[in-house]
Amino acid sequence: MPSVSELAEVESVHQVAELLARAAAEGRRVSIEREGGEVVVSTARLDQVLEHEAGDLTAIVEAGVRIRDLNERLAAAGQRLALDPPGNPTIGACLAADLSGPLRHRFGAARDLVIGVTVVLADGTIASSGGKVVKNVAGYDLAKLFCGSAGRLGLIVRVALRLHPVPEASRTLVAPVDDPADAQTRARAILRAPLAPSSVDVHWPGRLAIRFEGAARAVEAQLAAARALVGGDEDDGAGWGEAEERQAAARGRLLFAPGDLAGALAGLDEAVVRVAAGVAYVPEPVPDPRDPVEVALAERVRAAFDPQGVLV
Amino acid sequence: MALPGDLRRLLPEGAVVDRPEQLRTYECDGLTGHKVVPSLVVLPETTEQVQAVVRACHAAGTPFVARGAGTGLSGGALPAADGVLISLARMNRILELDLESERVVVQPGVTNLQVSEAVIGDGLFYAPDPSSQQVCTIGGNVAENSGGAHCLKYGFTVNHVTGLLVVLPDGELVRLGGKALESPGPDLLGAFVGSEGTLGIATEITLRVVPRPESVRTVLAAFDSTDAAGAAVSGIVAARILPAAIEMMDRLTIEAAEAAVHPGYPDAGAILLVELDGPVPQVEEDLAAVEAICRSCGAWELRVAADDRERALLWKGRKSAFAAMGRVASDYYVQDGVVPRTKLPEVLRRIADLEREYGLRVGNVFHAGDGNLHPLVLYDARVEGEPERARELAEAILEACVEAGGSLTGEHGIGVDKVCSMPLLFGSDDLEAMQRLRRAFDPVGLCNPGKLLPTPRLCGEVPGPYRAHPLEKAGLAERF
Numbered sequence: 001m002p003s004v005s006e007l008a009e010v011e012s013v014h015q016v017a018e019l020l021a022r023a024a025a026e027g028r029r030v031s032i033e034r035e036g037g038e039v040v041v042s043t044a045r046l047d048q049v050l051e052h053e054a055g056d057l058t059a060i061v062e063a064g065v066r067i068r069d070l071n072e073r074l075a076a077a078g079q080r081l082a083l084d085p086p087g088n089p090t091i092g093a094c095l096a097a098d099l100s101g102p103l104r105h106r107f108g109a110a111r112d113l114v115i116g117v118t119v120v121l122a123d124g125t126i127a128s129s130g131g132k133v134v135k136n137v138a139g140y141d142l143a144k145l146f147c148g149s150a151g152r153l154g155l156i157v158r159v160a161l162r163l164h165p166v167p168e169a170s171r172t173l174v175a176p177v178d179d180p181a182d183a184q185t186r187a188r189a190i191l192r193a194p195l196a197p198s199s200v201d202v203h204w205p206g207r208l209a210i211r212f213e214g215a216a217r218a219v220e221a222q223l224a225a226a227r228a229l230v231g232g233d234e235d236d237g238a239g240w241g242e243a244e245e246r247q248a249a250a251r252g253r254l255l256f257a258p259g260d261l262a263g264a265l266a267g268l269d270e271a272v273v274r275v276a277a278g279v280a281y282v283p284e285p286v287p288d289p290r291d292p293v294e295v296a297l298a299e300r301v302r303a304a305f306d307p308q309g310v311l312v
Numbered sequence: 313m314a315l316p317g318d319l320r321r322l323l324p325e326g327a328v329v330d331r332p333e334q335l336r337t338y339e340c341d342g343l344t345g346h347k348v349v350p351s352l353v354v355l356p357e358t359t360e361q362v363q364a365v366v367r368a369c370h371a372a373g374t375p376f377v378a379r380g381a382g383t384g385l386s387g388g389a390l391p392a393a394d395g396v397l398i399s400l401a402r403m404n405r406i407l408e409l410d411l412e413s414e415r416v417v418v419q420p421g422v423t424n425l426q427v428s429e430a431v432i433g434d435g436l437f438y439a440p441d442p443s444s445q446q447v448c449t450i451g452g453n454v455a456e457n458s459g460g461a462h463c464l465k466y467g468f469t470v471n472h473v474t475g476l477l478v479v480l481p482d483g484e485l486v487r488l489g490g491k492a493l494e495s496p497g498p499d500l501l502g503a504f505v506g507s508e509g510t511l512g513i514a515t516e517i518t519l520r521v522v523p524r525p526e527s528v529r530t531v532l533a534a535f536d537s538t539d540a541a542g543a544a545v546s547g548i549v550a551a552r553i554l555p556a557a558i559e560m561m562d563r564l565t566i567e568a569a570e571a572a573v574h575p576g577y578p579d580a581g582a583i584l585l586v587e588l589d590g591p592v593p594q595v596e597e598d599l600a601a602v603e604a605i606c607r608s609c610g611a612w613e614l615r616v617a618a619d620d621r622e623r624a625l626l627w628k629g630r631k632s633a634f635a636a637m638g639r640v641a642s643d644y645y646v647q648d649g650v651v652p653r654t655k656l657p658e659v660l661r662r663i664a665d666l667e668r669e670y671g672l673r674v675g676n677v678f679h680a681g682d683g684n685l686h687p688l689v690l691y692d693a694r695v696e697g698e699p700e701r702a703r704e705l706a707e708a709i710l711e712a713c714v715e716a717g718g719s720l721t722g723e724h725g726i727g728v729d730k731v732c733s734m735p736l737l738f739g740s741d742d743l744e745a746m747q748r749l750r751r752a753f754d755p756v757g758l759c760n761p762g763k764l765l766p767t768p769r770l771c772g773e774v775p776g777p778y779r780a781h782p783l784e785k786a787g788l789a790e791r792f
Contacts (some may be wrong), residue, residue, distance in 0.1 A: 014374060024383050047612060053654060054650060054652065055448075055546055055549065055550070055654035055682075056652040056653050056654050057549065058652070064424040080551065098494065098499075098521070104493075108467070108471060108493075109493070109494065111499055111502050112467065112471055119745070121745060125741050125744065125745065126741055126781075127741050127742045127744070127745035127746075128739075128742050129738075129739070129740070129742060129745070129746065130718050131717070131718070132652060132717055133650045133651065133652055133682070133683055133717070133718050133719050133722075134682050134683075135459060135463065135468075135650050135679070135682040135683070135718075135719075135722040135723065136650055136719040136722060137456065137457050137506050137721050137722070137723060137725055137726075137732075138469075138719045138720040138726055138734070138737055138738075138744075139726065139734065139737070139738060139742075139765075140503060140506075140507060140746040140748055140749050140750070141457075141470070141502060141503055141505075141506055141762070142503070142745060142746065142749070144470070144499045144503050145498050145499060145500070145502065145749060146498065146499075146504030147499040147502065147754060148496065148497050148498050148499050149497075149498040150497075150498075153496075153498060153515070164554070165552035165554070166552075167552070168552070170361045173658045185457055188412065191406035191414070191523070192523055193523075193525075194523065194525065194526030194527075194591055196525075196589055196590050196591055196594065204707065214594050215593075215597045215598075217593055217597060217631075218591060218593040218597055220593075221591070221592075221593040222593070222594075223589055227330075253494065253496070255490065255492035255494060255495070256491075256492060257410065257412075257415070257490070257491035258412070258413040258415075258491065258492070259410055259411070259412025259413030259414075259415075259491075260412070260413070261708065267707060269381075276414070277493040277494060278413070278491055278492030278493060278494075279493065279494050279624075280494055288497075289490075289495075289496070290495060290496060290497060291486055291487040291488075293484060293485065293486040293487070293498060294486050294487065294488055294497070295497070297480070297486055297752070297753070298497045298498055298500060299499060300752045300753075301500070301749060301753075302498075302746075303752070303753040304748040304749065304751055304752040305745075306750055307493075
């Protein structure tokens with residue numbers, strides 16, 4: 001029998017729970033926002049911003065809300081979600097696929113900005129962890145567990161997020177780098193200086209890009225201090241757009257010890273590199289660097305959350 | 313128990329403790345109200361020895377509990393009856409300083425402060441700074457996801473751990489993460505940090521250290537009331553300023569601190585300590601704004617620390633606030649609750665009502681920037697019924713925090729202390745989902761049993777205030 005997949009557009013948490021419970025009972029496999037299952041779930045209509053407490057710098061959103069739409073809304077209150085992955089993915093995708101952009105230098109990735117989550121497990125169980133306060137150590141942090149889970153542990157339906165103020169000013173310095181050793185020397189000079197950049201990328205080959213954000217005068221002063229260290233010129237920010245396109249097209253994420261930037265660059269023709277994180281987005285896929293025991297442990301966790309293997 | 317002989321063969325001379333008077337040293341951690349004497353204590357020195365002990369326990373079906381410095385406040389290191397306590401005190405070596413990568417690899421028994429001390433000469437420091445940092449260990453920090461006064465800006469332990477070597481509950485060894493900040497697959501590292509020693513024992517920890525800020529400025533502002541100080545906190549947040557720390561103390565805690573360590577605090581209804589750090593121009597701009605905001609909210613005295621000595625003095629009163637309570641009461645109970653910052657005034661009024669209702673005094677000292685309260689419930693243990701009343705009052709404060717949209721604990725953990733309060737915050741499906749994670753790591757339930765997740769056996773018949781909460785009430789509690 002040819003397998004015909006059915007597209008399910010869910011619009012409420014309870015609908016997700018019913019859909020998954022039914023699929024589990026019928027032995028049908030489900031994939032989230034991608035091909036592969038007999039049922040393909042779209043979260044496009046799980047698109048409500050449920051709560052935005054400006055005074056607490058927190059928001060609770062449904063998983064289908066897109067980053068750009070959320071940030072447009074938050075901007076009215078002078079706030080933002082400091083997460084800038086390429087394209088305009090949903091919050092759910094940012095968690096499930098661990099997507100981030102140059103702002104991760106200062107603000108971290110999705111795992112560092114999520115403070116609570118509600119998920120629907122493959123058998124239809126609705127479960128929450130965390131909450132809507134930033135400081136919270138009650139219970140296991142399932143929100144972090146679901147970061148990078150690629151839709152295999154359950155469907156993320158709601159996410160509580162930590163927000164940050166929109167900075168008054170944002171300016172970028174771009175310095176040329178000649179070779180891997182030069183890139184490392186200049187990048188280290190910035191990282192060890194008493195500066196507080198929001199982004200420090202190497203866009204390989206060719207340049208080091210540094211973004212400063214904050215009060216206008218403070219940004220001005222930091223930009224001047226950085227230029228004194230590594231040279232270069234102020235950039236209108238167009239370079240970030242180009243790097244974003246290259247990151248979006250990258251099929252691999254190469255991990256390295258941040259102190260070995262030169263070694264990592266030496267083997268690469270091109271890459272978008274988050275220097276302090278030790279992450280390089282590269283054109284070709286890279287082998288899974290994990291300890292095989294971790295891979296096996298992750299599989300045990302998956303099997304505990306979805307023993308029937310409903311989610312594919 | 314057949315274990316002691318076996319373990320002696322696996323461990324170096326003197327690494328097994330079984331004399332009753334020595335075992336009693338390990339009967340509790342910082343939560344002294346709960347005591348269990350372990351059957352045996354072992355002091356391994358290597359990952360292989362930890363692995364051998366855990367394997368032996370797994371094979372014999374013996375529960376085991378890991379312990380660092382024993383400073384935890386929720387009983388996370390409380391021994392299991394008939395179990396083995398694994399002290400990591402001898403695993404206290406710094407294994408690697410990779411300054412180019414800004415990473416430090418340590419064994420779990422290294423103290424929090426030793427990490428900063430190892431890199432401070434190179435202009436770096438380790439950001440999480442729990443108040444017990446001189447003695448508490450990194451292993452314990454990982455288990456509890458420790459924060460500290462400066463986590464408002466710098467985040468928690470989980471934001472600073474990049475890699476772990478873990479002995480899993482069956483004795484298998486797994487490496488999670490490394491020196492990069494990312495790793496493919498579900499974030500097992502992120503789930504492990506803060507799991508209160510229930511998912512395994514970390515024997516090597518890779519930490520991120522960060523450059524010391526160019527400038528640190530600390531200002532003390534005196535107000536007539538906590539409401540006025542609270543308004544200033546809101547004003548600072550609205551002005552797009554992210555201080556390194558914002559701490560508040562109320563009249564009772566100011567008086568106690570003054571009596572105990574003489575920091576020279578003004579006679580005020582509330583004081584705020586605001587610390588700003590970063591590049592000089594940003595700090596100076598923010599400092600001017602913070603001073604203006606405090607004045608506009610009624611601050612009648614502002615003191616900016618002129619140097620490190622003055623800064624240390626401003627912090628001294630705050631850091632000794634818990635101990636200082638001994639000056640105004642014979643006994644006190646420290647609570648740890650969290651509320652959304654904007655709910656602070658409402659919850660403080662509720663605490664004041666509860667003080668009257670229970671006829672006990674409560675001192676309030678808290679991390680105002682992130683809504684983490686530490687109410688200190690004062691009582692006299694010699695007065696019959698007062699200890700119980702104090703516990704009930706502390707529990708009522710916790711309920712008020714949860715009702716305001718907050719949490720049961722911001723940094724002390726669940727442990728045994730709050731395990732039966734978990735249903736206040738989480739429904740049975742939530743707890744069952746967490747249980748799935750635990751079972752995947754520890755199917756037979758030998759690793760720090762009885763902590764973190766409630767069971768009917770634990771909570772069905774516990775006397776006193778920490779009984780299981782009616783489920784219907786949990787259903788009404790506000791959460792998302």
